[in-house]
Amino acid sequence: MDIILKERVIGLGEKDDLVTVKTGYGRNYLIPKGLAMIANETNRKILANNLKFKDKREASIIAEYTEIADILKGATVNVGAKVGTTEKIFGKITTHHLAEAIKEQLNIEVDRKKITFEGEEIKTLGEYTANLDLHEKVQATVKFAVVAE
16 A cells, blocks of 8 residues: 655654555554555645645755855854853853854844754853754854853
């Protein structure tokens, strides 16, 4: 039995994949749970049309994220922190702090969950780099400096 997956099914495939499964598995589990639909001629045409538009949307999203990556590559963001007399920060700099600084200084909104720091925790003043996963196909690095407020 040929079916089109509506959602990702572990061990079977991703959304919009056309797969062949045993009839009982398809009719008794996947279709009633809303995970798949029968791959008849009408549904195949709908799938082909959806994939065509999905590719166009994906290309425009990748182009947008590539522009953002180019802006971030050339910029240095200043992150303010309260420090003591030994230039040690009270607390530490987190991805939330960096995301807020990018939003304020570059007017680019970045999800803090997509930011990772290279190396250890940031507890002193200085210059650092962070990696951003903007999209599964677009990654960027941003340089940032931790400065005293």
